[in-house]
Amino acid sequence: MFRNKQTIKTRFIHKAHAMWGKPVEELTKNEVYQTFAGVVREVISENWIKTNKAYLDRQEKQVYYFSIEFLLGKLLDCNLINADIKKVCAEAMQELGLDLEGILHEEPDAGLGNGGLGRLAACFIDSIASLGLPGHGCGIRYKNGLFTQKIVENNQVELPDGWLQNGFVWEFRKADKAVEVRFKGNAYMKDVDGKLECVHENYYKVSAVPYDVPIVGYKNNTVNTLRLWNAEVVLNSDFEEISYDAYKEKLRYKHMVQRITKILYPDDSSYEGKELRLVQEYFFVSAGIQSIVRHYKRSGADLNDFHKKIVIHINDTHPALAIPELMRILMDEEGMTWEKAWYITRRTVAYTNHTILPEALEKWSIDMFKSLLPRIYMIVEEINRRFTKEAWERYHSDDKMRELSILWDAQVHMARLAVVGSFSVNGVAQIHSDILKSHTMRDFHDYYPGKFNNKTNGITHRRWLIKANPKLAELINQSIGPEWEKDPGRLINLLRFKDDKGFKAEIDKIKRGRKEVLAKYIKNRYKVAVDTSSIFDVQIKRIHSYKRQIMNILNVMAVYNRMLEDPNTLTIPRTVIFAGKAAPSYHIAKLTIKLISKLSDMINNDKRVNDKLKVLFLENYSVSLGELLFPATDISEQISTASKEASGTGNMKFMMNGAITLGTLDGANVEIRNAVGDDHCIIFGLKAEEVLAYYENGQYSAWDIYNSNIQVKTVLEQLINGFFPNSGESFRALYDFLLYNNDEFFVLKDFDAYSKARRYSGEKYRDREAWLTSSIVNIAHSGIFSSDRTIKEYAEEIWDIKPVKIK
Numbered sequence: 154m155f156r157n158k159q160t161i162k163t164r165f166i167h168k169a170h171a172m173w174g175k176p177v178e179e180l181t182k183n184e185v186y187q188t189f190a191g192v193v194r195e196v197i198s199e200n201w202i203k204t205n206k207a208y209l210d211r212q213e214k215q216v217y218y219f220s221i222e223f224l225l226g227k228l229l230d231c232n233l234i235n236a237d238i239k240k241v242c243a244e245a246m247q248e249l250g251l252d253l254e255g256i257l258h259e260e261p262d263a264g265l266g267n268g269g270l271g272r273l274a275a276c277f278i279d280s281i282a283s284l285g286l287p288g289h290g291c292g293i294r295y296k297n298g299l300f301t302q303k304i305v306e307n308n309q310v311e312l313p314d315g316w317l318q319n320g321f322v323w324e325f326r327k328a329d330k331a332v333e334v335r336f337k338g339n340a341y342m343k344d345v346d347g348k349l350e351c352v353h354e355n356y357y358k359v360s361a362v363p364y365d366v367p368i369v370g371y372k373n374n375t376v377n378t379l380r381l382w383n384a385e386v387v388l389n390s391d392f393e394e395i396s397y398d399a400y401k402e403k404l405r406y407k408h409m410v411q412r413i414t415k416i417l418y419p420d421d422s423s424y425e426g427k428e429l430r431l432v433q434e435y436f437f438v439s440a441g442i443q444s445i446v447r448h449y450k451r452s453g454a455d456l457n458d459f460h461k462k463i464v465i466h467i468n469d470t471h472p473a474l475a476i477p478e479l480m481r482i483l484m485d486e487e488g489m490t491w492e493k494a495w496y497i498t499r500r501t502v503a504y505t506n507h508t509i510l511p512e513a514l515e516k517w518s519i520d521m522f523k524s525l526l527p528r529i530y531m532i533v534e535e536i537n538r539r540f541t542k543e544a545w546e547r548y549h550s551d552d553k554m555r556e557l558s559i560l561w562d563a564q565v566h567m568a569r570l571a572v573v574g575s576f577s578v579n580g581v582a583q584i585h586s587d588i589l590k591s592h593t594m595r596d597f598h599d600y601y602p603g604k605f606n607n608k609t610n611g612i613t614h615r616r617w618l619i620k621a622n623p624k625l626a627e628l629i630n631q632s633i634g635p636e637w638e639k640d641p642g643r644l645i646n647l648l649r650f651k652d653d654k655g656f657k658a659e660i661d662k663i664k665r666g667r668k669e670v671l672a673k674y675i676k677n678r679y680k681v682a683v684d685t686s687s688i689f690d691v692q693i694k695r696i697h698s699y700k701r702q703i704m705n706i707l708n709v710m711a712v713y714n715r716m717l718e719d720p721n722t723l724t725i726p727r728t729v730i731f732a733g734k735a736a737p738s739y740h741i742a743k744l745t746i747k748l749i750s751k752l753s754d755m756i757n758n759d760k761r762v763n764d765k766l767k768v769l770f771l772e773n774y775s776v777s778l779g780e781l782l783f784p785a786t787d788i789s790e791q792i793s794t795a796s797k798e799a800s801g802t803g804n805m806k807f808m809m810n811g812a813i814t815l816g817t818l819d820g821a822n823v824e825i826r827n828a829v830g831d832d833h834c835i836i837f838g839l840k841a842e843e844v845l846a847y848y849e850n851g852q853y854s855a856w857d858i859y860n861s862n863i864q865v866k867t868v869l870e871q872l873i874n875g876f877f878p879n880s881g882e883s884f885r886a887l888y889d890f891l892l893y894n895n896d897e898f899f900v901l902k903d904f905d906a907y908s909k910a911r912r913y914s915g916e917k918y919r920d921r922e923a924w925l926t927s928s929i930v931n932i933a934h935s936g937i938f939s940s941d942r943t944i945k946e947y948a949e950e951i952w953d954i955k956p957v958k959i960k
C-alpha cells in the first residue's frame with residue numbers, strides 16, 4: 154500500500170515534520186537520510202509483522218544463526234532492492250528535489266565484524282530471508298564496530314568507529330523482551346527432597362536487551378529478524394541507599410556492564426584469552442537461548458520436541474557455550490534429567506568450523522572459566538566426564554585422550570566442546586573440510602564418522618552484484634533475462650556470449666566505467682592519478698602473514714628493481730592496490746602495511762617508473778569500500794599459503810564481477826579453478842599436501858632460497874640496508890620473520906612461481922579478446938558461489954527446514 158510514488162512523497166513530508174519540525178527544504182543531508190530510511194522502515198514493518206505471524210501460526214521448524222559478528226555494511230540500498238521499491242523511491246525523491254544516490258551515501262556502515270566470518274553471517278541471513286526460510290540471526294549490538302583505519306605517516310592508526318552516533322535507523326529496541334544473564338557467584342548441588350538441584354548464588358546480574366533488525370528477503374514478502382543484544386544495568390533497589398560506598402559500588406557495576414557490549418575485539422583469525430571476550434560470548438549466547446526457549450514455550454509447543462522445531466547453528470566456536478547453556482536451561486529451569494536434556498541439546502546444535510590455524514583455536518583457562526561461569530563449568534565438566542569415559546572404554550589410550558578431551562592442560566577446548574555437543578560439523582570449502590577430517594580433527598572424525606560434512610561458502614549476489622555493480626546486472630538481464638536473480642545458477646547461460654564481440658565490448662565498457670569511478674575516488678582522496686587502461690591488480694582482505702600480502706609487495710619491489718635496470722620490463726602498466734586492516738597488536742601485519750605505504754610513496758613519486766607502475770594502500774577496508782573495489786578489479790589476488798585459507802569469500806566477489814583469480818590452490822580457489830578451468834584463472838605455487846608435508850618433515854630452508862635467488866636476496870636486503878629512507882631498522886622484524894623464523898608461510902619458496910604468474914597475467918591481459926572471454930566465463934560460473942546455493946545445502950542437509958510462503 155506504501156508502494157506508490159505519491160504515498161512515499163506524502164509520508165516523507167509528514168515524517169520530516171514529525172521528526173525534525175522542519176520543512177523538507179531545510180533538512181540537513183543526514184536528516185534527509187534518516188527521514189527517508191524511516192519511511193522505508195515503515196514499508197518493511199508491514200511484512201515483518203506478517204512474517205512473524207505466519208511463523209507463529211505455521212509452527213514450522215526454525216533456525217537461529219548465532220554469530221559473534223555480523224558485518225552488515227549499509228542496509229538502505231539492499232532493503233530497497235529486496236523490497237522492490239528502489240525505482241519508485243528514486244522517482245519520489247527526485248520529485249522532492251532530492252537525489253537517492255546521495256541519500257544512500259549518508260548511511261554509516263554497520264561494521265560489527267572483522268572480515269570473512271562476520272561478512273559470511275551477513276550474507277547468510279540475507280539468503281535465508283531471500284529463500285523464504287524461517288531463520289534469524291543472533292549477535293551482539295557493539296557500540297563501537299571494527300575500528301576505523303587511517304594511515305598516518307605510513308603507519309596504521311586505529312580510531313573508534315562511532316557508528317551509532319546518529320542512531321541506527323534499522324533497529325527496534327524491545328525492552329519488554331529483555332532477559333537476565335548471570336555471572337560469577339557460587340554454584341553447587343543440593344539435595345531437595347531426595348532430588349539433586351543446582352543452587353547458584355551471589356552472582357551478579359546483567360540485563361540483556363534485544364535490538365531487532367529486520368532482514369528483508371528478495372521480492373518475496375519475507376522479513377526475518379536479526380536480534381542484537383545490548384548489555385544494560387539491572388536497576389536494583391539495593392543501590393538506592395545513598396552511602397558513598399554504595400554509590401561507588403553502583404558506579405563500578407555500571408561501568409562493568411557497559412563494557413560488555415562496548416567494543417568488538419579486532420582480532421581476525423587469532424585468539425586472545427581475555428575475560429571480557431568470554432563475558433561477551435556467554436552474554437549473547439545465554440540471552441539468545443533464553444529468548445528462544447521463552448518464545449518456544451509461549452507458542453504452546455512441547456519442550457520434549459524442541460530439537461524437532463529449533464536448530465541452533467553456531468558460526469565458529471565463539472557461541473559454543475550454547476551447548477552447556479541449553480543444558481542448564483533444560484535441567485535447572487525446566488526440570489529435565491541430564492539424559493533428556495543431552496538428547497535434545499545434541500540434536501539441536503550444529504557447528505561450523507572456520508579455521509585450522511592453531512593460533513585461532515579458542516581455549517579458555519579453566520580457572521577463569523570456572524570463576525566467571527561456575528554453573529556452566531559444572532555442566533562442561535560433566536559433559537566431558539561422560540564423553541571421556543565412553544572414549545576411554547573404546548580406546549584405552551592416553552594419546553587419544555589428549556586429542557579428544559574437552560578439558561586438557563588446564564584449559565577448556567571450545568572446538569572439542571562444539572564437536573561433542575553438536576549433530577553436525579562442517580568446514581567451509583571442500584579442501585578445508587578434507588583437511589579437518591584428515592588432520593585437524595582426525596580423531597574426532599574417527600570417533601563420529603558421518604558427523605563431518607562440507608558446505609562451501611557463498612556470497613549474496615544481491616549485494617555483491619545487483620547492488621555493487623548495477624550496470625553489469627542490467628547487462629545480464631538484457632542478455633539472459635532476469636530469472637538468474639532468483640536462481641543465480643542460471644548465470645551459466647552467459648557462456649553463450651563468451652565469444653560474442655558485442656557482449657564482450659559491453660563487458661569491457663562496464664569494467665572501464667568502474668575503473669574510472671575508482672580512479673576518481675583515488676584521485677580525490679589520495680591525490681594520485683591512476684591510468685584506467687592499466688591492469689587493476691587488487692589484494693583486499695585482513696592483513697595476515699598466511700594471506701601473504703608480503704609476497705605481493707616484495708614482488709612489486711623486485712619489479713621496480715628490474716624496471717630501473719630495464720624500463721621495458723613491464724609490458725603493460727599496472728596499478729597494484731591493497732586494502733585491509735591489521736589487528737592493533739599484530740606487529741608483523743602492521744609492518745606489512747608500513748612497507749606497502751612506504752613503497753607506494755616511493756614508486757608513485759618516481760618519474761622513471763610511475764607512468765607504468767603505481768602502488769596504493771587504500772584506508773579503511775570495509776563492506777562499502779569493497780563495493781567500490783570488486784567491480785573495478787582485473788586481477789584478484791588470492792595468494793594464501795595453501796591449506797591456510799579455509800575458504801575465502803573475497804575471491805567469489807571478484808569472480809562474480811568478472812575479475813580473474815591469480816591464486817594458490819587453497820580454500821574455495823580450488824573450486825573456482827574446477828568451475829572455470831585452467832584457461833580462465835592463474836594458479837601457482839605449493840599445493841596443500843606439499844605444505845602439510847613440509848610441516849611434518851621439515852626439510853625447508855628459507856636461507857637456501859635467499860642464497861640461490863638473487864632477486865629474493867636483493868629485496869630482502871633492501872628491507873634493512875637503507876633503501877627506504879628514514880626507516881632505520883623498521884623492517885628488520887620482517888626480514889627476521891622471513892629468514893630467522895624459517896618463513897613459516899613459504900613466501901620465499903613460492904616467490905619465483907608467484908613472480909612468473911604475475912608476469913603471465915600481464916601477457917594474458919594484453920590479449921583483450923581472450924581476457925574478456927575469461928572474464929565472462931568467470932561471471933557465468935559464479936552462480937555456484939551464491940550464498941543461496943550454500944544456504945539451500947544447509948537447509949536441506951543440516952537444518953531440515955523448509956520455506957514458509959508469506960502472502
Ligand SMILES: *Cc1c(COP(=O)(O)O)cnc(C)c1O
Pocket residue numbers: 267268269272693694695774775776779800801802803804806
Ligand atoms: C568479503 C570480505 C572479507 C573477506 O575477504 P577474504 O578475501 O575472503 O579474506 C573481509 N572484509 C570485508 C569487508 C569483506 O567484504
